[in-house]
Amino acid sequence: MIGIMGAKAISGVGSMGRFARFIWQSMVASVQSCSSTHSYSLIWTQMYFIGVRSVPVVMMTGAFVGMILSIQTYGQLAGMGLEEYLGSLINIAVVKELGPVLTAVMLAGRIGGALTAELGTMNVTEQIDAIRSMGTDPVKYLVAPRILACLLLTPVLIIFADLLGIIGGYLVSVVHLGINNRAYWLHSANAVEKWDVFIGIIKGLFFGVAIAAISCYKGFTCKEGAQGVGQACTEAFVASFISILALDFALVVISKAIYDTFWPLRSMV
Amino acid sequence: MKKKYDNNIDMEKNSNGMLTVKNLTKKFGTNVVLDNVSLTIENGKTTVIIGPSGCGKTVLVKHLIALLRPNSGEVYFKNHRIDNASEHELNKIRTHYGFLFQGGALFDSLSVTENIIFPIRQHCKITDWKEVEELVKSKLAMVGLDGFQQFYPSNLSGGQQKRVALARAIALNPEIILYDEPTTGLDPIRSDVINELVLKLQKELGVTSVVVTHDMKSAYKIADRIVMLHNGKIIADGNADHIRNHPHPVVQQFISGQVGEEDLAVLRMSGAISQTQFLPRDFE
Numbered sequence: 001m002i003g004i005m006g007a008k009a010i011s012g013v014g015s016m017g018r019f020a021r022f023i024w025q026s027m028v029a030s031v032q033s034c035s036s037t038h039s040y041s042l043i044w045t046q047m048y049f050i051g052v053r054s055v056p057v058v059m060m061t062g063a064f065v066g067m068i069l070s071i072q073t074y075g076q077l078a079g080m081g082l083e084e085y086l087g088s089l090i091n092i093a094v095v096k097e098l099g100p101v102l103t104a105v106m107l108a109g110r111i112g113g114a115l116t117a118e119l120g121t122m123n124v125t126e127q128i129d130a131i132r133s134m135g136t137d138p139v140k141y142l143v144a145p146r147i148l149a150c151l152l153l154t155p156v157l158i159i160f161a162d163l164l165g166i167i168g169g170y171l172v173s174v175v176h177l178g179i180n181n182r183a184y185w186l187h188s189a190n191a192v193e194k195w196d197v198f199i200g201i202i203k204g205l206f207f208g209v210a211i212a213a214i215s216c217y218k219g220f221t222c223k224e225g226a227q228g229v230g231q232a233c234t235e236a237f238v239a240s241f242i243s244i245l246a247l248d249f250a251l252v253v254i255s256k257a258i259y260d261t262f263w264p265l266r267s268m269v
Numbered sequence: 270m271k272k273k274y275d276n277n278i279d280m281e282k283n284s285n286g287m288l289t290v291k292n293l294t295k296k297f298g299t300n301v302v303l304d305n306v307s308l309t310i311e312n313g314k315t316t317v318i319i320g321p322s323g324c325g326k327t328v329l330v331k332h333l334i335a336l337l338r339p340n341s342g343e344v345y346f347k348n349h350r351i352d353n354a355s356e357h358e359l360n361k362i363r364t365h366y367g368f369l370f371q372g373g374a375l376f377d378s379l380s381v382t383e384n385i386i387f388p389i390r391q392h393c394k395i396t397d398w399k400e401v402e403e404l405v406k407s408k409l410a411m412v413g414l415d416g417f418q419q420f421y422p423s424n425l426s427g428g429q430q431k432r433v434a435l436a437r438a439i440a441l442n443p444e445i446i447l448y449d450e451p452t453t454g455l456d457p458i459r460s461d462v463i464n465e466l467v468l469k470l471q472k473e474l475g476v477t478s479v480v481v482t483h484d485m486k487s488a489y490k491i492a493d494r495i496v497m498l499h500n501g502k503i504i505a506d507g508n509a510d511h512i513r514n515h516p517h518p519v520v521q522q523f524i525s526g527q528v529g530e531e532d533l534a535v536l537r538m539s540g541a542i543s544q545t546q547f548l549p550r551d552f553e
Binding site for chain 2: 122125126127129130132133134135136137141
């Protein structure tokens with residue numbers, strides 16, 4: 001029993017070490033790719049697949065989040081006579097938390113799964129070894145463009161999700177539930193600060209890198225066969241999802257500490 | 270086309286040959302795949318590595334290009350030790366190699382042309398695309414596939430994929446080509462086409478070749494030297510005649526393709542096939 005636990009602990013530490021080394025190699029390769037015009041075409045291609053083609057699903061996610069929040073919270077607020085504050089509640093939730101997190105989760109499913117499956121298939125069919133055998137670094141050729149594309153475009157996709165979340169919430173609250181238009185926007189403007197929007201978008205940088213790095217690592221290390229690729233995709237999504245939530249928690253704590261430091265009076269209000 | 274960088278590693282040919290393997294041992298878990306193997310690949314010659322499936326042929330050839338790292342032992346490309354070299358150093362050294370993978374390992378999202386120009390794009394500064402097109406055409410002509418430039422790997426047969434992979438392997442005019450079972454899965458005629466290609470490349474480009482195979486007809490045709498691996502060790506090493514007349518019973522059994530007494534005993538012990546009574550569920 002102790003032997004099994006020890007073996008698992010050693011295996012876990014080994015996996016962590018390999019992942020840390022992969023992350024380091026990926027970061028170095030990504031920085032090198034930024035200064036190499038040769039890599040730009042690869043980055044553009046990934047930006048199209050990762051960013052442009054994710055816009056519709058991300059916008060739909062954002063719109064539904066706004067609309068559902070509106071329907072769910074209207075009853076409670078109306079009961080206390082505070083329905084005019086619905087805008088502040090919906091918009092702050094969308095901009096600070098739900099927009100970034102749900103966009104990242106959607107990307108982890110859409111992009112993360114695709115990246116792992118693509119790289120995993122390349123791995124089991126020796127295409128990654130073929131890249132190495134031709135004197136090319138597969139991390140620089142395959143991983144760096146995907147990490148850079150996710151890094152640059154996840155914040156942009158969050159902006160799309162936020163925008164549609166705000167519009168969705170507005171349409172249901174004002175058009176469907178009949179809340180006063182002016183009061184809705186006035187309370188929203190008072191509640192949502194530029195800092196909230198900024199932090200929500202900044203989260204996208206971290207989520208994007210986490211999704212791409214985890215998905216690529218799982219693809220590079222997947223086991224042989226169709227089952228191996230399928231298992232790697234599942235593991236990639238689960239690991240990305242947990243990482244998104246863990247990163248979100250860490251970023252909330254850090255951003256709150258920064259906010260309290262620079263604007264102590266506002267944080268007391 | 271200009272190479273993007275000059276290889277600053279001392280690539281002077283030494284008397285020991287193109288590739289030298291010294292006391293190489295490789296284990297996967299507790300399974301010893303290569304056991305203290307030493308070998309020198311001579312410059313400009315075709316060395317064929319034979320042996321039964323699972324004896325470590327592919328593992329050995331992957332060590333020759335440092336795609337795998339040994340547990341112990343050394344591998345040298347000319348004078349340069351590659352088994353402990355960094356990936357950055359290896360990327361430069363590997364431009365001297367061509368590697369034909371067993372399954373071809375073509376990039377399935379790229380066309381035939383894009384596959385062949387992949388190493389050229391990575392290592393050469395392309396100034397004239399017409400020159401590149403002509404180069405692709407000439408490489409495809411060498412493997413008998415001119416006109417297939419716009420095809421994708423999924424549109425090609427197994428033999429055609431291997432020939433495109435070979436065209437890609439020779440795109441940078443390598444000094445050494447490693448072939449991992451180039452004729453496996455091909456019909457006898459296509460196998461012979463591949464054999465002729467190996468001979469043609471050696472004759473026209475003067476390349477050093479290392480061919481992993483268990484196809485003895487192919488081995489006798491192309492080999493200057495045949496090395497036989499068994500249980501992770503080299504048990505025979507010499508030219509085709511030497512191997513044909515080798516006294517080791519395992520060598521004779523392998524080259525004649527006869528089933529061994531141990532395998533026959535297992536078959537006898539498993540009983541008669543007609544005794545098996547697995548029938549469909551609704552069989553009456």
